[in-house]
Amino acid sequence: MRTKTLLVFLIAVFFITAIGVAIENKGERTKELFGGDRGNVSFPHHLHQDKLGGCNTCHSVFPRTHGSIGDMKKKGTLKPKEVMNKQCIKCHRAEKKAGRKSGPLTCSKCHVK
Ligand code: HEC
Ligand code: HEC
Numbered sequence: 001m002r003t004k005t006l007l008v009f010l011i012a013v014f015f016i017t018a019i020g021v022a023i024e025n026k027g028e029r030t031k032e033l034f035g036g037d038r039g040n041v042s043f044p045h046h047l048h049q050d051k052l053g054g055c056n057t058c059h060s061v062f063p064r065t066h067g068s069i070g071d072m073k074k075k076g077t078l079k080p081k082e083v084m085n086k087q088c089i090k091c092h093r094a095e096k097k098a099g100r101k102s103g104p105l106t107c108s109k110c111h112v113k
């Protein structure tokens with residue numbers, strides 16, 4: 001009897017977890033990020049999710065909400081270009097150095113007027 005209850009419990013946990021993973025909000029496929037007078041940046045969000053796996057590589061710094069980078073800059077909890085330098089460019093440089101396929105490193109390859 002006890003093992004049967006446990007089994008039903010484990011199956012329930014499995015399905016709830018599976019549904020949770022399936023409906024995880026991945027946000028927009030491509031994001032248009034504010035880039036000041038250099039012009040905005042078109043960011044392939046889902047491509048990075050597929051390549052990098054984890055979400056917290058980026059979202060440990062800013063939350064998973066629309067416009068969160070702008071909100072934090074306004075509050076002063078994030079400096080202008082902080083995400084750009086400490087995340088985007090830092091990672092692209094490291095990937096390139098390691099000889100792997102990487103993203104852009106020059107201004108005009110990210111910023112489009
Ligand atoms: C390489 C960096 C990076 C990774 C990795 C990443 N995100 Fe994002 N995410 C962003 C950026 C940039 C924004 C836009 C924030 C803003 O609008 O200021 C964002 C916004 C979001 C939003 C808000 C809705 C939207 O589209 O604006 C959600 C939800 C989200 N991400 C979910 C995820 C999930 C789930 C994962 C992992 C599977 C993930 N992100 C991985 C960079 C990333
Ligand atoms: C890998 C892509 C990438 C490259 C390369 C890049 N940027 Fe950015 N830049 C961004 C992103 C994303 C933002 C918005 C997030 C932030 O402010 O950190 C941004 C923001 C900015 C801003 C606006 C900051 C604000 O909030 O007012 C300026 C100005 C800027 N970049 C200038 C430059 C210049 C100059 C270069 C070349 C030396 C450059 N960027 C290279 C992605 C990039």
Ligand code: HEC
Nearest residue numbers: 041042043044051052057087088091092095101102103104
């Ligand atoms: C932790 C590592 C990492 C971070 C952080 C990261 N990138 Fe990338 N990015 C990559 C890698 C790896 C690729 C190459 C993906 C591929 O095509 O295989 C890439 C590719 C790109 C490309 C080219 C996509 C294409 O179609 O060729 C753009 C544009 C880009 N990144 C912009 C950004 C911007 C803007 C940010 C910051 C908001 C950012 N990336 C943050 C690792 C990263």
